[in-house]
Amino acid sequence: MLEIKNLHAQVAGKEILKGVDLKVNAGEVHAIMGPNGSGKSTLAQVLAGRDVYEVTEGEVFYQGKDLLAMAPEDRAREGIFLAFQYPMEIPGVSNMYFLKAALNNIRKAQGQPELDAMDFLALVREKMKLLGIDEALMNRAVNEGFSGGEKKRNEIFQMAVLEPKLAILDETDSGLDIDALRVVADGVNALRNPARAIIVVTHYQRLLNYIVPDFVHVLYDGRLVKSGDKNLALELEEKGYGWLEVQPQTV
Amino acid sequence: MPEVKQAHEATETYFAEFARLERETSRQPEWLRLKRKSAMERFADLGFPTTRQEAWRFTNVAPLARITFKQADAKGAAREAFKPALLGDVAARLVFVDGQWNPKLSALASLPKGVLVSSLAAALESGDQGILEGHLACYAEDADHAFTALNTAFIRDGALIRIADGVVLEKPIHVIFIRTGGAQNTVTHPRTLIVTGREAQAMVMESHCGPAGETYFTNAVTEIVVGENASVEHVKLQEEGDQAFYIATVQAQQARASRFHSHSVSLGAALARNDINSVMAGEGAECTLNGLYQVAGTQHVDHHTRLDHAMPHCSSREYYRGILDGKSSGVFNGAIIVRKDAQKTDAIQSNKNLLLSEEAIINTKPELQILADDVRCTHGATIGQLDPDALFYLRARGIGLESARHLLTRAFANDVIARIHFAPARERLEARLLARLSAAWKPEEVL
Numbered sequence: 001m002l003e004i005k006n007l008h009a010q011v012a013g014k015e016i017l018k019g020v021d022l023k024v025n026a027g028e029v030h031a032i033m034g035p036n037g038s039g040k041s042t043l044a045q046v047l048a049g050r051d052v053y054e055v056t057e058g059e060v061f062y063q064g065k066d067l068l069a070m071a072p073e074d075r076a077r078e079g080i081f082l083a084f085q086y087p088m089e090i091p092g093v094s095n096m097y098f099l100k101a102a103l104n105n106i107r108k109a110q111g112q113p114e115l116d117a118m119d120f121l122a123l124v125r126e127k128m129k130l131l132g133i134d135e136a137l138m139n140r141a142v143n144e145g146f147s148g149g150e151k152k153r154n155e156i157f158q159m160a161v162l163e164p165k166l167a168i169l170d171e172t173d174s175g176l177d178i179d180a181l182r183v184v185a186d187g188v189n190a191l192r193n194p195a196r197a198i199i200v201v202t203h204y205q206r207l208l209n210y211i212v213p214d215f216v217h218v219l220y221d222g223r224l225v226k227s228g229d230k231n232l233a234l235e236l237e238e239k240g241y242g243w244l245e246v247q248p249q250t251v
Numbered sequence: 252m253p254e255v256k257q258a259h260e261a262t263e264t265y266f267a268e269f270a271r272l273e274r275e276t277s278r279q280p281e282w283l284r285l286k287r288k289s290a291m292e293r294f295a296d297l298g299f300p301t302t303r304q305e306a307w308r309f310t311n312v313a314p315l316a317r318i319t320f321k322q323a324d325a326k327g328a329a330r331e332a333f334k335p336a337l338l339g340d341v342a343a344r345l346v347f348v349d350g351q352w353n354p355k356l357s358a359l360a361s362l363p364k365g366v367l368v369s370s371l372a373a374a375l376e377s378g379d380q381g382i383l384e385g386h387l388a389c390y391a392e393d394a395d396h397a398f399t400a401l402n403t404a405f406i407r408d409g410a411l412i413r414i415a416d417g418v419v420l421e422k423p424i425h426v427i428f429i430r431t432g433g434a435q436n437t438v439t440h441p442r443t444l445i446v447t448g449r450e451a452q453a454m455v456m457e458s459h460c461g462p463a464g465e466t467y468f469t470n471a472v473t474e475i476v477v478g479e480n481a482s483v484e485h486v487k488l489q490e491e492g493d494q495a496f497y498i499a500t501v502q503a504q505q506a507r508a509s510r511f512h513s514h515s516v517s518l519g520a521a522l523a524r525n526d527i528n529s530v531m532a533g534e535g536a537e538c539t540l541n542g543l544y545q546v547a548g549t550q551h552v553d554h555h556t557r558l559d560h561a562m563p564h565c566s567s568r569e570y571y572r573g574i575l576d577g578k579s580s581g582v583f584n585g586a587i588i589v590r591k592d593a594q595k596t597d598a599i600q601s602n603k604n605l606l607l608s609e610e611a612i613i614n615t616k617p618e619l620q621i622l623a624d625d626v627r628c629t630h631g632a633t634i635g636q637l638d639p640d641a642l643f644y645l646r647a648r649g650i651g652l653e654s655a656r657h658l659l660t661r662a663f664a665n666d667v668i669a670r671i672h673f674a675p676a677r678e679r680l681e682a683r684l685l686a687r688l689s690a691a692w693k694p695e696e697v698l
Binding site: 049050052071072073076082089103106 | 638640641643644645646647648649650651652654655659661662663665666669
């Protein structure tokens with residue numbers, strides 16, 4: 001589904017990604033872990049099409065297409081979803097309106113009929129139950145005045161409604177207490193299926209107790225330096241990221 | 252023709268037209284004829300303002316002063332073809348076509364007891380002279396405002412609204428001033444007087460509209476008297492044609508513990524100047540001045556507001572937003588005066604501007620004169636572009652770039668419109684704005 005080859009990216013002349021290689025197949029859950037500043041968020045944002053990052057080298061193929069040539073909205077319409085580390089507040093635009101516009105733009109691009117207000121409401125209610133989201137929240141402006149936890153939950157709720165093919169979760173667990181973490185993880189797990197791939201970017205191993213990954217990769221100084229199964233996350237938790245510095249690069 | 256000579260001829264025309272009006276309005280009461288005469292003298296003294304005057308520094312009315320405008324004749328009043336945009340479910344509707352009341356387009360039936368809605372011309376002929384003499388042309392200051400003086404000199408028709416003590420009007424009153432065009436270079440001087448009694452409550456929407464592609468001039472003055480503990484919401488929607496000159500003053504006078512909410516939405520005209528002022532003349536009065544201007548092309552829009560805190564414990568909230576595209580230009584000048592006795596004044600002012608093009612210009616300035624010492628006055632202004640992070644967030648959800656820009660711009664504007672209490676006015680403004688922004692952005696996808 002996704003193939004990243006020798007990806008280099010920089011921001012304001014500073015190289016952040018220094019040659020990332022990664023292959024993700026449908027049905028797989030990959031966790032990307034790494035210390036602060038290793039380039040985790042940059043990778044997530046580059047995949048979603050954020051233009052402040054300049055790709056200087058490498059290629060990314062998504063379903064056989066050149067992902068880097070696509071506008072952010074086209075990536076979303078092709079089924080890529082980024083759950084933001086810091087979701088934006090959009091004053092004056094209700095959550096309901098925003099999500100309906102997003103869903104119908106994606107449906108239209110995928111040749112599906114657009115949902116009318118009634119069908120949309122039915123869909124949204126079902127997903128709200130899944131994420132324990134209050135209906136009042138739908139009529140509020142997107143993320144405006146939401147707590148950190150509400151924002152993260154709202155991201156996963158959007159993901160549940162938009163049903164992407166490839167979901168990238170950027171530190172969705174940061175700032176969540178254990179109850180909120182469980183809700184978010186349950187929401188993600190409910191979306192796991194053989195047709196969908198999920199990339200979980202996280203600083204902490206804790207999330208991976210709830211969303212159990214098929215693969216764990218360690219991003220360090222702009223490169224994936226180690227890959228393994230879920231046990232790698234536990235090893236990291238125990239030894240800390242400092243342990244990587246003395247390890248030979250194995251990827 | 253040299254410009255000076257043109258301007259001279261244009262000014263002379265106002266005097267000639269005034270003399271003609273004097274003959275035609277010989278049935279007007281003496282007190283008004285005197286007021287009009289002295290206002291004309293005031294205009295003669297002041298002349299049109301120039302950019303050398305601080306209050307007109309960024310708004311050049313020289314093009315207006317050079318054009319010879321004749322009084323719009325009332326023939327347009329007979330035209331039925333023109334269908335103005337009407338607000339549904341109103342308590343009353345007053346329609347003026349080219350300055351003159353049009354009874355056929357108006358709807359005055361079934362007003363509650365204690366509510367008077369009338370054409371000013373009719374009231375001056377046969378109405379309660381006490382209200383008129385006591386209030387008409389008593390508040391809008393013409394000492395340094397030539398256009399207000401000119402309007403007063405040409406008072407002939409307009410809207411009169413009187414709400415008696417304790418009367419609460421549930422539905423809005425809609426006053427519409429329509430220009431029909433057809434005759435080039437005409438002027439109207441619409442006058443509105445709203446007087447509310449003690450503990451009365453009312454909402455008035457005032458619309459100004461006209462045809463595109465024609466040069467005309469609308470010079471409006473509205474005076475609003477808010478009685479003790481009364482509440483008035485005034486919404487002004489300016490949608491004049493793209494070649495029009497629009498100059499207008501709203502002057503409120505607030506009694507003790509009264510509430511006045513003004514919303515000025517300025518979308519049309521080649522040149523629009525709005526003066527919106529309130530004097531909080533009684534303790535504990537509250538005033539809200541909100542505004543939205545959205546211009547493009549070579550349009551120019553100017554809001555000068557003046558909040559006069561004359562008594563203690565008054566609070567004012569001012570919230571203006573502007574969206575400027577193309578080579579348009581805007582001015583926001585917000586004066587807050589806190590008089591010596593106005594202790595415990597609480598005033599907050601904010602002006603935010605969104606510049607959608609490199610060439611659009613905004614001049615924004617707070618003007619605080621604080622003579623009391625125990626007060627809170629804050630002000631802030633911002634000028635910026637659409638937030639790139641917010642744009643990316645929308646695009647990352649499948650919403651295209653043009654649509655995302657459209658959505659954010661609309662949201663920026665809706666923040667002002669959402670503050671209007673009366674739903675029908677709010678909905679109409681939202682729809683107008685949507686149409687205008689859609690024309691600008693052409694959102695290609697589903698919104």
